[in-house]
Amino acid sequence: MWEESATSAAFCMAMVEKAAQVDKNTPLLSVRELLVRFKLGDGLAAALSRGPSYLKAVDEVSFDVGRGEVLGLVGESGSGKTTIGKAILRLYEPQSGSIVVNGVDITRMGDRALKHYRRDLQMVFQDPLSSLNPRHTVRTSLRTPLLLHKICPSSEVEQRIDEALTRAGLSPVFKPRYPHELSGGQLQRVAIARALTMSPGLVVADEPVSKLDVSVRAQILNLFKDLQAKFGISIIFITHDLRVARYLCHRIGVMYFGKLVEIASVEELFTAPKHPYTKALLGTLGAEGENLDGAQVAGEAFNPAADTTGCRYYARCPMRVDHCKTAHPPTETIKPGHDIACYEWRRS
Amino acid sequence: MSDVTLTLRNLSTGFKMGGRVMNVVREVDLEVRKGEMLGLIGESGSGKTVTGMSILRLLPENAVTEADTLDFLGIDLLKLSTEQFREMRGTRLAMVFQDPVGAFNPAKKISWHLKQVFERAGTKSPAHAERAKNWRASAIKLLADVGIPHGANVMRQYPHQLSGGMLQRTLIALVLVFEPELIVADEPTTNLDNIVERQILRLFRDLQKRLDCAFLYVTHDMTIAAVLCDRIAVMYAGSIVEIGPTKQIFADPKHPYTQGLLASALALDTKTERLQEIPGELPSPGKLPPGCLFEPRCKFAKPECRAKEPAMVDVGGERHVRCVLYGHG
Numbered sequence: 001m002w003e004e005s006a007t008s009a010a011f012c013m014a015m016v017e018k019a020a021q022v023d024k025n026t027p028l029l030s031v032r033e034l035l036v037r038f039k040l041g042d043g044l045a046a047a048l049s050r051g052p053s054y055l056k057a058v059d060e061v062s063f064d065v066g067r068g069e070v071l072g073l074v075g076e077s078g079s080g081k082t083t084i085g086k087a088i089l090r091l092y093e094p095q096s097g098s099i100v101v102n103g104v105d106i107t108r109m110g111d112r113a114l115k116h117y118r119r120d121l122q123m124v125f126q127d128p129l130s131s132l133n134p135r136h137t138v139r140t141s142l143r144t145p146l147l148l149h150k151i152c153p154s155s156e157v158e159q160r161i162d163e164a165l166t167r168a169g170l171s172p173v174f175k176p177r178y179p180h181e182l183s184g185g186q187l188q189r190v191a192i193a194r195a196l197t198m199s200p201g202l203v204v205a206d207e208p209v210s211k212l213d214v215s216v217r218a219q220i221l222n223l224f225k226d227l228q229a230k231f232g233i234s235i236i237f238i239t240h241d242l243r244v245a246r247y248l249c250h251r252i253g254v255m256y257f258g259k260l261v262e263i264a265s266v267e268e269l270f271t272a273p274k275h276p277y278t279k280a281l282l283g284t285l286g287a288e289g290e291n292l293d294g295a296q297v298a299g300e301a302f303n304p305a306a307d308t309t310g311c312r313y314y315a316r317c318p319m320r321v322d323h324c325k326t327a328h329p330p331t332e333t334i335k336p337g338h339d340i341a342c343y344e345w346r347r348s
Numbered sequence: 349m350s351d352v353t354l355t356l357r358n359l360s361t362g363f364k365m366g367g368r369v370m371n372v373v374r375e376v377d378l379e380v381r382k383g384e385m386l387g388l389i390g391e392s393g394s395g396k397t398v399t400g401m402s403i404l405r406l407l408p409e410n411a412v413t414e415a416d417t418l419d420f421l422g423i424d425l426l427k428l429s430t431e432q433f434r435e436m437r438g439t440r441l442a443m444v445f446q447d448p449v450g451a452f453n454p455a456k457k458i459s460w461h462l463k464q465v466f467e468r469a470g471t472k473s474p475a476h477a478e479r480a481k482n483w484r485a486s487a488i489k490l491l492a493d494v495g496i497p498h499g500a501n502v503m504r505q506y507p508h509q510l511s512g513g514m515l516q517r518t519l520i521a522l523v524l525v526f527e528p529e530l531i532v533a534d535e536p537t538t539n540l541d542n543i544v545e546r547q548i549l550r551l552f553r554d555l556q557k558r559l560d561c562a563f564l565y566v567t568h569d570m571t572i573a574a575v576l577c578d579r580i581a582v583m584y585a586g587s588i589v590e591i592g593p594t595k596q597i598f599a600d601p602k603h604p605y606t607q608g609l610l611a612s613a614l615a616l617d618t619k620t621e622r623l624q625e626i627p628g629e630l631p632s633p634g635k636l637p638p639g640c641l642f643e644p645r646c647k648f649a650k651p652e653c654r655a656k657e658p659a660m661v662d663v664g665g666e667r668h669v670r671c672v673l674y675g676h677g
Contacts, residue, residue, distance in 0.1 A: 076541035183629050213391035214568060215626035218612045222623055240542065243616035247623065270619075284542040285617070 026103050027064035028201055028234045029088065034061045034097035036080075036087050057083040059258035060097065062331070065202065068232040072245035072266075074281070075255030081238045084255075085204040088236070089121050090114060102201070119149045122195035126207040128187035132179045138165075138190050139175040146197055160197060168193035169223055185216035192223065202234045209244065224248060242281055246270060251337070254278045257312045259328060264338040274334065274345040277313050311343070319344050353530050353562035354380040354403065357417035361395075361402045364410040372633050373398050374586045377660070380530065385556050385563040387577030387594070389570060389609070393630050395586040396566045400532045403564075404443055405433055421529060439472065442528040446535040448515035452507040458518055459503035462487040465525045472526070487521075494521045495551055513544035517551065527559070534566045549576055570613035574598055579666075582606050585631050585641040587657075592667030602669040604646045640672070648673060 036058040058080045065071045073081040086092045088099055090106065098107045106117050125131040132141050142161045146152065152160055162172040168189040179187060188208055195203050205224065209217045225248060228235055239245050245252050246266055253263040254277065262275040273279050310325040311317070317324065324343055331341045356378040362371035373395040380386045390396040402413045403425070418425040420441065428436070445451050452461060463483055470480025479486040484503075491499030494517045507515060516536060523531060533552065537545040553576060556563055565577055573580050573594060581591040582603065590603040601607045608626035615623050628645040631637055637644050639654040646653070652672060661674045 076543070185629055213630070214570070214609060214612050215391060216629060218615070218623040218625045219627075222625060225622075241616075242542075246619060247616055280543060284546050 028067050028069075028102060029065040029236075030098075030100040031064070031084075031088065032062045032098045032100070034058055034084065034087060034099065035095045036083050036092050037095050056258050058087060058094075059328075061255075061258075061260045062097075063253055063260060063263060065234050065236060067201075068228075068234060069251065070228055070235045070237055070249045072249035072252040073236060073238045073255060074240060074242055074245050074252060076240060078257065079255040080258040081255045082206050085123065085206050085236060085238050088202075088204060089118070089123055091123075115149075119151075119198045120201045122198050122200040122203050124188070124191050124195055124203060124205045124208045127211055128184060128191045129179055131191055132187060134179050137176050137178055138182075141190065142175075142194050142197055145194065149198065151197065151199075161193075164193040164197045165190070167196055167227070169219070183216075184212050185219060188212060188220055189223070192220075192227070196227070200233060202236065204236045204238070206238045207240070208237075210240070221247060242285060254281065259312050259341060260331070260339075261313065261342065262338075262340045264335075268335070268338055274338075274340050274348055275313075275342050276317050276319055276344075276348065279348070280316075313342075319347055351382045352379050353382050353421060354378070354564070355417055355419040356403070357415060359399070359402060359413070359415040359418065361398050361407070361411060361413045363408075364412060369412050370633050372586050373402065376583075376588055378581060378588070378591075380562045380564050382529075382562050383556070383560055384579065385552075385565055385577045387573035387580040388564060388566045388583060389568065389573055389580055390583035391568055391630055393585075393632075394583040396568075396583050397534055399583070400443070400534050400564060400566050403530075404437055404441055404532060405430075406437075406443070438523075438528075439469070439526040440528050441530045442523040442526065442532070444516075444520055444523055444531065444533040444536045446538050448512060448519045448536075448539075449507065451519050452515065454507055457504060457506055458510070459484075459487070461518075461522060462490075462503065462525075465522050469525050490521045490524060491518070494518070494524070494555075495547070496521070511544075512540050513548060516540065516548055520551065520555070524555075524559075528561060530562045530564065532564045532566065535568070537572065538567075538569075552576060570610055571617075582609070585636065586633065587641060587670065588660075589642065589670045590668070592665070596665060596667060602663060602667065602674060603642075603671050604648050604673075605642045608645075640670075 035056065037054040037056045040053045040055050061080075061084060063071070073084060075081045083092060087094050090099075094107060098105055100106070101117055101120065104117070106114060109117070139161060142164060143157055146157050146160055147154065161175065165172050165174065170186060170189045170193065174182065174186065174190070182190065191208075208224070209220050212220060221244065224235065224237070227233060237245065237248055242252075249266055251263065251265050252269050253260050254269075254275065255261070256277050262269070262273065262278045269278065270282065273282055309327060311320070311328050314320050314324050321344060329341045329343045331339050333339050334345065356376055359373060359376040359378075360371055361373040362369040376399055378386070388396045388399060398407065401407045402411075403418070405413075407413070415426060425433070466480045466483035466486060469476045471477070487503065488499035491502060496502055496514065496517055502510065502514065502518065510518065536552075537548050540548060549572060552563070552565070565573070567573060577594050579592065580594050580597050581588050582605065583589070584605050590597065590601070590606045597606065598610065601610050605626075608624070611624045612626065626645055631641060631644070637654075639656055640646070640658055643649045643653040650672070658670050658672045659676065660668045660670050661676070663669055663674050
């Protein structure tokens with residue numbers, strides 16, 4: 001069996017050194033007015049109308065992630081939370097705005113220069129089975145990025161793989177196995193191990209537990225918590241489950257159809273939510289006893305392709321007034337660390 | 349008992365694989381009563397969906413279902429021919445699926461789906477025939493019943509134009525056309541967002557109060573079962589390990605697996621520093637451990653647990669547990 005050894009210490013040292021290179025006060029990640037849009041319909045309708053129409057999946061979103069901070073992004077499906085995660089890793093090209101990592105703007109950086117930063121930004125996807133190559137063994141999946149980024153001499157590669165697997169709570173005996181031989185929880189551990197081999201500064205975890213069973217979900221959430229505490233990694237944790245976000249995150253940002261409508265510390269968000277949507281989401285919580293009549297949200301959701309003026313939440317908002325129809329509210333800071341986009345928050 | 353809608357005794361379902369049958373549901377005993385919502389809880393791979401599908405004969409051809417009793421309101425479902433069963437399915441026994449998108453024909457409008465169902469229902473009885481004649485008005489009324497106020501608009505649309513929640517409501521409306529006596533709902537809210545999920549759960553609860561039918565509600569989510577179900581059956585690796593009234597199970601779970609499941613499910617409801625884990629993973633159907641199936645993960649495991657699989661023990665108050673901690677039955 002592999003034991004905690006000098007390489008593990010070296011790994012920690014590397015993390016510490018890297019963190020020391022830049023000023024402690026600059027956030028690890030700074031996202032400003034990020035806009036990601038997708039072209040809709042290349043068909044006849046698009047050709048006949050004046051021009052292509054676009055769906056703004058992420059619409060001028062700004063936030064920071066501090067060193068060693070876990071930021072949760074919550075929202076319904078289609079709210080743009082996954083798109084933000086992928087845009088930060090430059091897996092989608094943003095239309096405008098900026099992504100600054102350790103003080104360096106990577107928004108328009110070319111592939112060659114970007115390679116250096118890619119190592120620092122890792123992602124764990126929702127579905128571990130499709131994020132691992134089915135024809136590669138666990139060993140190959142973990143070895144490829146190590147060789148690609150020349151993380152260590154090839155003689156040490158095996159040891160690094162064992163280390164990463166052990167850290168993710170998986171025995172190195174899984175190395176020669178193929179993805180289909182592993183359970184969902186084990187696969188997610190491999191995906192986490194793969195992200196860890198890069199000693200990343202930031203991990204974007206996109207719903208990493210939503211496909212796992214309840215009993216295994218707790219194991220993986222605890223793993224994230226332990227790794228974060230041990231190595232001080234920053235994490236953007238994307239989830240639709242507010243309770244999961246509360247367990248793991250320091251701050252939570254609430255997304256609604258491409259807009260970040262509220263962002264605050266976990267305590268603040270849970271005890272003094274201001275945005276009506278956040279309140280509605282919180283109203284869906286509560287287990288036994290608290291009945292189903294809690295959050296009553298009116299009928300239709302926002303249609304992201306059609307409505308572009310007015311507050312995104314207008315159609316479902318219980319406290320809407322006429323001027324909410326004119327434009328989406330600007331983001332204002334109502335307290336240090338607590339931002340909200342709502343005209344009427346004072347009334348709540 | 350006359351108020352029992354469905355009785356399963358010793359139901360086992362397996363799949364033929366390379367000459368042998370791999371059982372994924374083993375010796376399940378269940379009763380679903382009229383007007384009751386019975387929750388079938390388990391993780392993926394626990395056999396809960398296969399149990400539901402076995403009742404409705406919706407499994408592929410390599411599936412083998414065996415049972416001592418499969419009784420639906422006095423009808424022995426095992427004795428029915430494929431044609432006879434087809435007459436029952438959808439009319440008296442119905443199912444609501446997890447993925448509403450897959451349940452609709454994407455090339456046809458919602459009105460087409462409703463018309464089909466009303467026309468089929470029209471052949472059943474004069475009352476149904478009357479409704480089938482005015483199917484459009486009946487459909488709009490039915491859609492209103494499931495919480496779609498502007499049914500006429502919805503009927504003009506194609507499935508892809510509706511949201512997941514609206515589609516699930518429409519699917520429930522389709523199921524209700526026949527006024528079935530048993531509805532099997534297989535994770536009907538899993539693909540929906542939190543807020544919409546709550547709305548659909550509320551609809552199910554209203555339907556249960558309004559209709560006089562029995563529900564078998566399949567889910568992995570304990571918190572849903574808590575707000576919705578009258579009784580809960582917990583499945584683990586193909587067997588029912590605990591069954592009883594929801595309130596009692598939540599107040600005092602008996603089986604170590606139920607205890608772990610509840611702890612993991614409810615731990616997130618309050619701010620905690622550390623989640624309680626159930627170590628290990630579900631055994632695969634090909635490699636079941638000897639004796640109690642939960643023994644390798646159980647913190648109360650004793651040598652006798654490995655000897656043979658424990659029998660269901662009656663612990664009183666309509667509660668049954670499959671664990672040696674409560675005797676040997």
